[in-house]
Amino acid sequence: MDADGPSSEVALSTRARLARNIADIPFPTHARDADLKRAADVVLDAVYAAGESEQRIGALRVIHPSRLSEFERLALVDARVTSRRHVDGGRYRPIVLNETGTLSLMVNEEDHLRIQCILPGLQPMTAVQMAREFDSILAGKIRYARTDNLGYLTSSLSNIGTGFRLSVMVHLGGLSFLKEAVPTLAAAAELRISIRGLFGEGTKAFGDIFQVSNETTIGFSEKEIASRVRAAAEHLVSREKEARRRIVSEKKDELADAVEQVRSRINEASVLTARDAVAIVSILRLADEAGLKPGVSPKEFSGLLVSMRLGNSAAGGRATVAMSDDVKRAKLLREKVNESGDALQLAFFDGREQDS
Amino acid sequence: MRKGFCEVCGPPRKAEFTICRVTRSGRRAERSLCGICAKDAERIALGDTGFPLTDLFTALVTERSGAGIGQNRTKVCPSCGNTEKEATEAGMVGCPLCYSVFRDEIAEVIRKLHGPDAARGLA
Numbered sequence: 001m002d003a004d005g006p007s008s009e010v011a012l013s014t015r016a017r018l019a020r021n022i023a024d025i026p027f028p029t030h031a032r033d034a035d036l037k038r039a040a041d042v043v044l045d046a047v048y049a050a051g052e053s054e055q056r057i058g059a060l061r062v063i064h065p066s067r068l069s070e071f072e073r074l075a076l077v078d079a080r081v082t083s084r085r086h087v088d089g090g091r092y093r094p095i096v097l098n099e100t101g102t103l104s105l106m107v108n109e110e111d112h113l114r115i116q117c118i119l120p121g122l123q124p125m126t127a128v129q130m131a132r133e134f135d136s137i138l139a140g141k142i143r144y145a146r147t148d149n150l151g152y153l154t155s156s157l158s159n160i161g162t163g164f165r166l167s168v169m170v171h172l173g174g175l176s177f178l179k180e181a182v183p184t185l186a187a188a189a190e191l192r193i194s195i196r197g198l199f200g201e202g203t204k205a206f207g208d209i210f211q212v213s214n215e216t217t218i219g220f221s222e223k224e225i226a227s228r229v230r231a232a233a234e235h236l237v238s239r240e241k242e243a244r245r246r247i248v249s250e251k252k253d254e255l256a257d258a259v260e261q262v263r264s265r266i267n268e269a270s271v272l273t274a275r276d277a278v279a280i281v282s283i284l285r286l287a288d289e290a291g292l293k294p295g296v297s298p299k300e301f302s303g304l305l306v307s308m309r310l311g312n313s314a315a316g317g318r319a320t321v322a323m324s325d326d327v328k329r330a331k332l333l334r335e336k337v338n339e340s341g342d343a344l345q346l347a348f349f350d351g352r353e354q355d356s
Numbered sequence: 357m358r359k360g361f362c363e364v365c366g367p368p369r370k371a372e373f374t375i376c377r378v379t380r381s382g383r384r385a386e387r388s389l390c391g392i393c394a395k396d397a398e399r400i401a402l403g404d405t406g407f408p409l410t411d412l413f414t415a416l417v418t419e420r421s422g423a424g425i426g427q428n429r430t431k432v433c434p435s436c437g438n439t440e441k442e443a444t445e446a447g448m449v450g451c452p453l454c455y456s457v458f459r460d461e462i463a464e465v466i467r468k469l470h471g472p473d474a475a476r477g478l479a
Contacts, residue, residue, distance in 0.1 A: 021452070030436040030450030030451060153452050155450075157448070217470065
């Protein structure tokens with residue numbers, strides 16, 4: 001997935017997800033192997049039928065994580081196409097991907113179907129539309145578990161009703177630098193929106209990356225939910241942009257000091273934890289906005305976040321950097337800051353190089 | 357029939373489960389069975405497909421623990437084995453039938469999770 005998209009300097013990505021289950025099969029969390037197989041067969045039959053007749057979503061490919069290497073599985077998790085639990089779940093848990101990797105379907109994760117669309121930047125309405133399109137095609141071929149009162153029946157009661165979750169990942173480095181992130185987030189949370197740090201537990205976020213998503217999935221239409229998440233995300237994006245402008249006009253020296261400290265830290269450190277590394281990358285991203293060197297562009301930022309967090313990345317389906325420990329993380333950042341070597345070819349895994 | 361023992365196979369097996377059937381007309385019938393007979397009864401209720409005929413009845417398996425009959429009951433979904441505890445405390449359900457078996461308990465959890473507006477979906 002490319003990092004370019006509307007407001008991509010703040011909004012890293014937008015994801016729309018729909019949870020669906022098949023009417024007469026126990027949910028994956030309580031299913032026997034035979035149930036999982038039956039569910040996978042039903043879904044894949046529908047996918048193959050859709051692939052033959054539907055031009056709207058383009059060509060689809062099926063990936064079986066159990067047949068992939070550990071590195072390939074991690075790359076899919078990094079790209080958020082799937083989850084760790086899903087790829088480690090064993091047989092009958094395929095993944096369906098479109099050509100660009102923007103549209104995907106996890107089979108037999110927590111629910112029989114997890115349809116999701118991930119787009120770069122802030123694109124809530126397009127993401128919702130694409131996920132719903134895929135859903136409506138499959139709905140014509142699969143009898144979903146749903147009731148008139150409750151809507152779609154899901155494995156977790158937190159997804160009941162629409163089964164819809166819209167989330168936007170935002171980098172609030174500027175607000176955090178000015179120590180204004182917490183009050184801004186608190187205001188946004190009043191819209192019944194859930195905001196949590198992407199890395200770390202609860203509000204103890206690091207790297208200043210936050211995920212904005214809907215708290216409720218029942219009692220509102222998908223459109224109402226999407227509008228609310230979009231409003232919260234747009235609010236945060238505009239506050240962050242304003243904070244960055246203020247830093248450039250009023251606090252550029254402070255930022256330059258922070259960048260210098262980060263630079264020294266990288267050059268001296270032989271090891272770096274994921275927490276420290278992501279915090280450093282966050283400062284370098286702000287530096288780029290302010291025109292300071294060394295900086296990290298929005299596109300590099302997306303790749304680096306993946307690498308710093310999980311220590312893995314893939315470019316063109318091959319490993320360019322495989323960091324499994326703190327030492328390699330420090331080395332990679334040093335290379336980046338000193339602009340040496342070609343090691344920093346980081347990109348999101350696009351799914352096209354994988355063989356099903 | 358000796359009180360406290362399985363109604364089907366009798367002593368020495370103690371009655372550990374109460375199988376409760378509710379028909380569509382609302383009639384309720386309970387039997388106290390040992391674990392083995394309860395499992396058999398459940399299988400009969402579920403039929404060969406392993407999935408219950410929800411249009412005809414809802415079968416509830418109630419586990420009995422403690423000394424007194426009817427005390428500390430826990431509902432168990434006869435289709436997937438999910439317990440009332442898992443549905444209410446973890447908010448997880450195992451199959452579509454759970455939504456009928458734990459209907460009232462689930463409605464309460466949904467209200468807590470999704471707030472007052474969830475009522476529109478629970479109407």
